[in-house]
Amino acid sequence: xxxxxxxxxxxxxxxxxxxxxxxxxxxxxxxxxxxxxxxxxxxxxxxxxxxxxxxxxxxxxxxxxxxxxxxxxxxxxxxxxxxxxxxxxxxxxxxxxxxxxxxxxxxxxxxxxxxxxxxxxxxxxxxxxxxxxxxxxxxxxxxxxxxxxxxxxxxxxxxxxxxxxxxxxxxxxxxxxxxxxxxxxxxxxxxxxxxxxxxxxxxxxxxxxxxxxxxxxxxxxxxxxxxxxxxxxxxxxxxxxxxxxxxxxxxxxxxxxxxxxxxxxxxxxxxxxxxxxxxxxxxxxxxxxxxxxxxxxxxxxxxxxxxxxxxxxxxxxxxxxxxxxxxxxxxxxxxxxxxxxxxxxxxxxxxxxxxxxxxxxxxxxxxxxxxxxxxxxxxxxxxxxxxxxxxxxxxxxxxxxxxxxxxxxxxxxxxxxxxxxxxxxxxxxxxxxxx
Amino acid sequence: xxxxxxxxxxxxxxxxxxxxxxxxxxxxxxxxxxxxxxxxxxxxxxxxxxxxxxxxxxxxxxxxxxxxxxxxxxxxxxxxxxxxxxxxxxxxxxxxxxxxxxxxxxxxxxxxxxxxxxxxxxxxxxxxxxxxxxxxxxxxxxxxxxxxxxxxxxxxxxxxxxxxxxxxxxxxxxxxxxxxxxxxxxxxxxxxxxxxxxxxxxxxxxxxxxxxxxxxxxxxxxxxxxxxxxxxxxxxxxxxxxxxxxxxxxxxxxxxxxxxxxxxxxxxxxxxxxxxxxxxxxxxxxxxxxxxxxxxxxxxxxxxxxxxxxxxxxxxxxxxxxxxxxxxxxxxxxxxxxxxxxxxxxxxxxxxxxxxxxxxxxxxxxxxxx
Numbered sequence: 001x002x003x004x005x006x007x008x009x010x011x012x013x014x015x016x017x018x019x020x021x022x023x024x025x026x027x028x029x030x031x032x033x034x035x036x037x038x039x040x041x042x043x044x045x046x047x048x049x050x051x052x053x054x055x056x057x058x059x060x061x062x063x064x065x066x067x068x069x070x071x072x073x074x075x076x077x078x079x080x081x082x083x084x085x086x087x088x089x090x091x092x093x094x095x096x097x098x099x100x101x102x103x104x105x106x107x108x109x110x111x112x113x114x115x116x117x118x119x120x121x122x123x124x125x126x127x128x129x130x131x132x133x134x135x136x137x138x139x140x141x142x143x144x145x146x147x148x149x150x151x152x153x154x155x156x157x158x159x160x161x162x163x164x165x166x167x168x169x170x171x172x173x174x175x176x177x178x179x180x181x182x183x184x185x186x187x188x189x190x191x192x193x194x195x196x197x198x199x200x201x202x203x204x205x206x207x208x209x210x211x212x213x214x215x216x217x218x219x220x221x222x223x224x225x226x227x228x229x230x231x232x233x234x235x236x237x238x239x240x241x242x243x244x245x246x247x248x249x250x251x252x253x254x255x256x257x258x259x260x261x262x263x264x265x266x267x268x269x270x271x272x273x274x275x276x277x278x279x280x281x282x283x284x285x286x287x288x289x290x291x292x293x294x295x296x297x298x299x300x301x302x303x304x305x306x307x308x309x310x311x312x313x314x315x316x317x318x319x320x321x322x323x324x325x326x327x328x329x330x331x332x333x334x335x336x337x338x339x340x341x342x343x344x345x346x347x348x349x350x351x352x353x354x355x356x357x358x359x360x361x362x363x364x365x366x367x368x369x370x371x372x373x374x375x376x377x378x379x380x381x382x383x384x385x386x387x388x389x390x391x392x393x394x395x396x397x398x399x400x401x402x403x404x405x406x407x408x409x410x411x412x413x414x415x416x417x418x419x420x421x422x423x424x425x426x427x428x429x430x431x432x433x434x435x
Numbered sequence: 436x437x438x439x440x441x442x443x444x445x446x447x448x449x450x451x452x453x454x455x456x457x458x459x460x461x462x463x464x465x466x467x468x469x470x471x472x473x474x475x476x477x478x479x480x481x482x483x484x485x486x487x488x489x490x491x492x493x494x495x496x497x498x499x500x501x502x503x504x505x506x507x508x509x510x511x512x513x514x515x516x517x518x519x520x521x522x523x524x525x526x527x528x529x530x531x532x533x534x535x536x537x538x539x540x541x542x543x544x545x546x547x548x549x550x551x552x553x554x555x556x557x558x559x560x561x562x563x564x565x566x567x568x569x570x571x572x573x574x575x576x577x578x579x580x581x582x583x584x585x586x587x588x589x590x591x592x593x594x595x596x597x598x599x600x601x602x603x604x605x606x607x608x609x610x611x612x613x614x615x616x617x618x619x620x621x622x623x624x625x626x627x628x629x630x631x632x633x634x635x636x637x638x639x640x641x642x643x644x645x646x647x648x649x650x651x652x653x654x655x656x657x658x659x660x661x662x663x664x665x666x667x668x669x670x671x672x673x674x675x676x677x678x679x680x681x682x683x684x685x686x687x688x689x690x691x692x693x694x695x696x697x698x699x700x701x702x703x704x705x706x707x708x709x710x711x712x713x714x715x716x717x718x719x720x721x722x723x724x725x726x727x728x729x730x731x732x733x734x735x736x737x738x739x740x741x742x743x744x745x746x747x748x749x750x751x752x753x754x755x756x757x758x759x760x761x762x763x764x765x766x767x768x769x770x771x772x773x774x775x776x777x778x779x780x781x782x783x784x785x786x787x788x789x790x791x792x793x794x795x796x797x798x799x800x801x802x803x804x805x
Contacts (some may be wrong), residue, residue: 142541176574185573192540192577197560203530204565207537214543218519219490244530251525405571406609408578408633412664412712414624421663423624428659 084300087367093299094362094373096135097127097355098380100151103160104330106384107150107167111334115392116167119196120181123151125297125329128354129261130155132302133229136310142190142228144205147182148261149194152231157189164387170394177397178405198232199239202258205230206245209256209319227313228256235266237280246287246321253318257309258284260323261296267332268340284321296324297352300361327352469650477619477651478508478640481626482546484658486516489544492630495522495531496548496585505550506586506645532558532583536565539581544630549585552601552639559604566635567610580633584626587615587639588682588733589781595769600734602681605637606711607738612664613711615639615681618649621708624662632664639710641682667714669721673703676791677721679744680731681707684782688731691787700795710740718744719752726757727794731787736764761790 085093104122111120123130126148134143134155145152153163158174166173167181175185183194192208195201208228215224236242237260249256260280264271272278284291294305302324309320327349331338362368416422472480486492493516498505500513500523513521524531528549535545549555555562566579588600606613612634616622622640629636654660670685671692680688685706692702703721707714722728728748730741741762748760766780 144537175572175576178574179572183572185569185576187573187576192537194572195565197564200533200560200565203533203561204537204540206530207534207539208541209537210534211538211541211543214493214519214538218493241529241533244525244527245534247525248527248530248534405573405575407612408570408575408580412612412628412634412709413632414628414661414663414666421666423654423661423663 083365083367084304085367090358090362090367091372091376093131093135093303094355094358094368095376095380096131096155097299097358098377099154099160099383100127100130101355102377102380102384103150103154103163103387106164106388108330108334110167110388116181117169118180118182119147120167120334121148121332122330122334123148123328125349125353126261126263126326127151128299128302129231129259129296129324129326132299133231133257133259133306133310136303136306137227137229140190140226141310142192142205142208142226144192144201144208144228144230145184145194146198146201146232146236147194147196148233149184149191150181153184153186153189153191156186156191158184158186158191159387160383161387161390164384165391165394168391168394169396170391171397171401172390172394176401178401198236199241202230202232202236202241202245205256205258206249206254209249209254209313210252212255213252213316225314225316226255227310228254229259229310230256231259231261233266234260234262234264234271234280235269235274236260237283238275243283243287246283246289246319249319250288253316255313255316256319257306257313258319258321260321261326262323263326263328265328265332265341267336270340279323281321281323289319289321291321291323293323293325296326297349297354297357299354299358469652470656471648472619472651472656473646473648474616474619474622474640475506475508475645477622478626478645479510479512480656481623481630482509482512483515485627485630486512486520488658489630490520491542492544492546493520493522493538494546494548495524495535497524497526497550499523499548504548506642508640508645509548528554528557529561532561533565535581536561536569536579539566539579539635540569540577544580544582546582546584546630549583551590551597551642552585552587553597553599555583555585555601562605562611562635562637563608567608569610570634571610578633579635582626582629582632582636582638584629584638584640586642586645588641589765589770589777590642592772592774592777593770594772598770600639600732600765601637602639602710602732603734603739603743605639606713606740606743608711610635611711612636612709613639614664614709615641616708617644617682617685617706619651620649620655621662621668621706623651623655624660625664625708628661628664631661636664639682644683644686647686662708665709665712665714667708667717668706669703669717670706671702671704673701673725675700675702675725676727676729676794677703677705677718677725678729678731678787678791679705679707679718679741681710681740682733684731684733687782687784688787690784691791694784694788695791698792698797700791700797702791707740713743713747715747715751719748722748722752723755726755727791728756729761729763729787729790729794731763731782731790733765733781736762736767739764758794758796761794763787763790 100123104124107120107122110116130151143152143156150163154160162174166175169177171177179194182196185193192204205228212224212226215221262280281291281293292305295301305322309322312320359373414422422428494509499509500521503510532547535547538545562583566581570578589598602615605611614625614629614636616625626638629638670689678688688704692704695702703725705721730744732740741764745760763782763786768780770780771777
């Protein structure tokens, strides 16, 4: 049954961007088995945007439902051009998702061969979320992630060889081997970690969004419209910091998009068992921002929702909370035997593999041929192999690297570069010294 | 008080860290027409000047704006710089500290105020994991030019949960710089250096010192004035015993030094100013001169600042010690409320005097308490 929503990708079935509280519409629910979390029932197939009068009278919403827009577009261009993506975009999305999948599979292999160690959390199955969101961003936009950050790094543009070296602990890694799997940072690509504590990245992301707004309003950089995406999971949505930041982001109208990758499981704790109200998107309107639920196994749906949310943030209209229903095919980490999840649940989501889905869409809609896609897969295979070779051949960090980079300025500001105290320099106290 | 004034006048004329010349020459060389400034005004003026010099500096914290600051440190800044740069936050330490760290990652310079450092425990994940460790974890790509400031340690009758001293906690973590000013000069100079510093700085003030006035020289009032981080100051020179202290305890140590001087013991009082990095060189040089050490702090004894200083001295200057190192700390109990008990739980001048005498073998050591 679920495949019906899956194949008709050119109508948006996600719930719409309103701030009112919806009540469940039972009329179009797909019958579910009990193991699927109630989020599955939340798919709203009704495209109407303006639901019953909202109880929150003071909230102004300028947001139009995505589904409304799409309906209008579909009506106005009835013939060719109903497709959500062009060929180039499609190939880009496909390549990115294949890169994510191949890379993660290679990580598993390398881990079991002992080349990678510690905590490694793989992203298989969730590629649609990373690709769907991050491929819409500019270089200066910021992505804040969690420990499951390899694919976010790859989508944001960090070269695969640097990520692989980092995982091997070599000095050519993106953070010279000092961070590891869970702490990927790249200033050049504006990838801010890599945080091991869940919920830790959310206030950081809110801070970078705050900087964007501050740059525009206080430092008067008029063209600064950088957006921040914060990725986190379902378990994080019970954490205090999440709510604190929803409040402050909505209060100060920060250009941030909160993306919940709801893969229904923490390590062995299912989302239903941990959460009083498992519908995470509902927590957005409680703080005055739109809450959206989208099928996270479908890259095109994610992309449509993401476009709207990112545009909203760039305009200055404030934050959005987007819950992506997705699934991780592997365990929580490579040390997790993954015994608690029902095999039929895994099979259900494996059937909705985002890569197979996109491939099917592109072939059915004549955007690309089988051969082209195979060529991309081959190219990525070679890229990942080359990344492993590069990482293998790279040197381990030098002993002297141990004590480096603790501080940006170890002497502290009061001591100048020549070793003398700045306050003793007469030019400094006159305010004429160049610092 | 006059003794302290005399020392300050000498210090104001030259570099603040040059050894204080004997008091005799001071009265001849310098006029005593120096301004007095409270620590509160010193901090306020430092924030004001740094905010006007660099538009990237902004304040955030509870009640820093419209209420003019819970302890009035940020008075007048909202009117001057507007609500975009002086942010009143909701009561969400973890959230707004993280926001500050995120903004610092991206090049702004936040000054995050904790109403007291006890509340920083709600945000300690961000101070340690996101701020202190980031430069290291990102191999130097992302530095965090943030300042966390607020009152630290015991106040008057505020009870156990509001009186904890966090100097030892934060100074055990690599990646942080921890400063503890005493006088107005310290407050101004160190806060300015902290704001301009490209690394995370924990700035431990003291509520009871906010209202105290200290003389400040014209140099201190200059808007470019700043003090080096990691250098202690010798507040008073001496020859018989070294007393190290920081924050409020410096005042008590100076009073103790006066009392000791009447009994013929000339104590050298070191104002640590910087807990991390600790100025081991100055402390060791002083101990090599006096051969005896008393460390004074307000916090709990186990794993405290005194323990670190003692070990440092034993490691580097063991041969020079003529007596065991004496440690004066707060009592090893959560702070009681009753006024007389609180007085017993915090070091007093008499305790420092007794310890110094013990170090000089002038009295019998007391039995260890409970």
